[in-house]
Amino acid sequence: MSIQKPSLPKGTRDFGPSQMAKRNFILDTIKDTFKLFGFQQLETPSMENLSTLTGKYGDEGDQLLYKILNSGDFLKNVKEEHLQEGVSAVLPLLAEKGLRYDLTVPFARYVVMNRNDITFPFKRFQIQPVWRADRPQKGRYREFYQCDADVVGTDSLICELEIILMIKRVFAKLGLTDYSIKLNNRKILTGLSEVIGESGREGELCVAIDKLDKIGWEKVQEELSQRGFSSASIEKLSPIIQLNQNNLSKLEFLKSFLASSETGLKGIAELEEVFGLLETYGENQSNIDFDVVLARGLSYYTGAIFEVKVNNVSIGSVSGGGRYDNLTGVFGLEGVSGVGFSFGVDRLYDVMEELGLFPESNMDRTKVLISYFDEKGYAYGLMVLSKLRGAGISSELYPDQTKMKKQITYADKKDIPFVLVLGDNEISERKVSLKDLKTGIQELMDLSTAVEKLKQSL
RNA sequence: GUGAUUGUAGCUCAGCUGGUUAGAGCGCUGGUUUGUGGCACCAGAGGUCGCCGGUUCGAACCCGGUCUUUCACCCCA
Numbered sequence: 001m002s003i004q005k006p007s008l009p010k011g012t013r014d015f016g017p018s019q020m021a022k023r024n025f026i027l028d029t030i031k032d033t034f035k036l037f038g039f040q041q042l043e044t045p046s047m048e049n050l051s052t053l054t055g056k057y058g059d060e061g062d063q064l065l066y067k068i069l070n071s072g073d074f075l076k077n078v079k080e081e082h083l084q085e086g087v088s089a090v091l092p093l094l095a096e097k098g099l100r101y102d103l104t105v106p107f108a109r110y111v112v113m114n115r116n117d118i119t120f121p122f123k124r125f126q127i128q129p130v131w132r133a134d135r136p137q138k139g140r141y142r143e144f145y146q147c148d149a150d151v152v153g154t155d156s157l158i159c160e161l162e163i164i165l166m167i168k169r170v171f172a173k174l175g176l177t178d179y180s181i182k183l184n185n186r187k188i189l190t191g192l193s194e195v196i197g198e199s200g201r202e203g204e205l206c207v208a209i210d211k212l213d214k215i216g217w218e219k220v221q222e223e224l225s226q227r228g229f230s231s232a233s234i235e236k237l238s239p240i241i242q243l244n245q246n247n248l249s250k251l252e253f254l255k256s257f258l259a260s261s262e263t264g265l266k267g268i269a270e271l272e273e274v275f276g277l278l279e280t281y282g283e284n285q286s287n288i289d290f291d292v293v294l295a296r297g298l299s300y301y302t303g304a305i306f307e308v309k310v311n312n313v314s315i316g317s318v319s320g321g322g323r324y325d326n327l328t329g330v331f332g333l334e335g336v337s338g339v340g341f342s343f344g345v346d347r348l349y350d351v352m353e354e355l356g357l358f359p360e361s362n363m364d365r366t367k368v369l370i371s372y373f374d375e376k377g378y379a380y381g382l383m384v385l386s387k388l389r390g391a392g393i394s395s396e397l398y399p400d401q402t403k404m405k406k407q408i409t410y411a412d413k414k415d416i417p418f419v420l421v422l423g424d425n426e427i428s429e430r431k432v433s434l435k436d437l438k439t440g441i442q443e444l445m446d447l448s449t450a451v452e453k454l455k456q457s458l
Numbered sequence: 459g460u461g462a463u464u465g466u467a468g469c470u471c472a473g474c475u476g477g478u479u480a481g482a483g484c485g486c487u488g489g490u491u492u493g494u495g496g497c498a499c500c501a502g503a504g505g506u507c508g509c510c511g512g513u514u515c516g517a518a519c520c521c522g523g524u525c526u527u528u529c530a531c532c533c534c535a
Contacts, residue, residue: 344535
């Protein structure tokens with residue numbers, strides 16, 4: 001076999017020790033927060049039956065699904081006539097499994113399969129990778145982690161409140177301050193399409209209007225008229241586009257704008273209630289931005305819609321979610337309403353890296369390295385090692401008998417702040433020499449004293 | 459899926475209109491220092507120039523394909 005340069009599949013990454021330390025910092029923060037709010041963890045398999053996945057994400061989504069080739073003779077069911085019918089006829093014969101595309105659909109599947117054992121309302125969180133076969137670019141990977149928290153089986157707007165609170169907590173813990181939680185309600189968008197005389201077309205309206213930030217009002221108008229919206233309808237939208245006030249005045253304005261739409265008013269009422277709950281809870285409206293033109297594409301949202309953007313960075317949204325009335329309907333369980341959202345860890349990582357928010361020193365490093373010169377030191381060192389670990393101090397013994405220089409260099413490279421030197425003097429006096437690599441100071445002391453010093457120094 | 463873009467040492471990058479043996483800095487290994495890292499000095503290792511093919515007397519350089527990187531569109535975390 002010839003030697004080959006190893007490489008990674010497009011859009012995937014390794015995470016080395018220093019990256020993992022940072023990722024865990026984010027992951028742990030999110031996990032703690034979910035738990036604090038009473039969510040319980042769920043994990044589902046990386047692969048699902050393809051039939052579970054297909055048809056849930058639209059035509060484009062289906063194309064982005066990774067399909068898993070059947071084991072064994074995967075061609076055995078394929079006949080000539082299938083080949084002539086094209087890919088869509090052949091695919092189900094070749095692959096019956098696929099990699100999960102998000103965490104929401106597997107969750108819905110789980111809820112349906114376990115409906116008799118689940119106590120509703122069910123609050124679950126799930127932190128696992130998902131896979132999408134699209135072209136990688138900035139902040140977009142083919143394998144990435146999602147951190148979902150969903151509540152199913154209740155219409156209560158407390159859930160919306162809790163989502164906002166969790167986002168605020170996570171961001172505060174991560175040290176992110178300049179961000180906005182964009183908030184809207186699908187019912188408001190429905191109302192909007194009714195009021196401008198294009199009722200039932202809020203889907204298309206959303207797709208176009210969602211780009212306002214990116215391409216501007218002019219271009220959005222163009223797109224709308226290309227999609228067949230009348231110029232009169234488009235004209236009616238313009239006061240909405242120019243809305244630029246605080247959340248409450250925006251709500252007031254829309255109350256009159258949407259006066260003729262029952263659905264629209266319902267959306268407003270829901271949002272008002274969420275703001276009310278926020279105040280009752282004792283939290284302010286900082287970082288929360290009612291954004292009338294926020295329109296996340298996913299077709300299943302029916303109520304609140306969220307999206308979180310960090311300002312002044314080149315990464316897109318780092319979190320998003322919303323309420324869906326009938327998540328489990330496609331799997332035969334009707335009437336289960338839910339609301340959920342997701343953090344994109346990989347994007348949060350990129351954002352924090354761009355803003356330089358990670359602490360400088362390695363976050364989970366060994367505290368002390370034990371170095372020695374000979375067999376005697378090796379044995380003495382093992383005893384010391386056991387004492388250190390017993391005291392909860394993260395420590396290691398240099399595995400090979402080698403020069404002091406090499407051992408200390410190792411500690412230095414690994415960012416280990418302390419070295420215990422064990423030579424003949426130390427052994428005969430039953431003591432240790434503790435060297436602080438930062439200051440270079442080395443002192444002879446009892447092991448118990450060293451343990452205390454190491455415990456104190458964070 | 460569409461349109462661009464990138465690829466030379468472990469890393470960041472030089473490399474002239476195509477011309478002998480492809481360079482630098484950092485890093486790495488060893489030494490100056492057989493009980494001590496960072497600093498300094500000395501020495502050394504390390505490259506199928508992404509891959510395949512073509513043009514040419516001759517290709518890192520030109521052409522085609524392919525993979526990869528990055529970016530935009532679509533869509534999305």
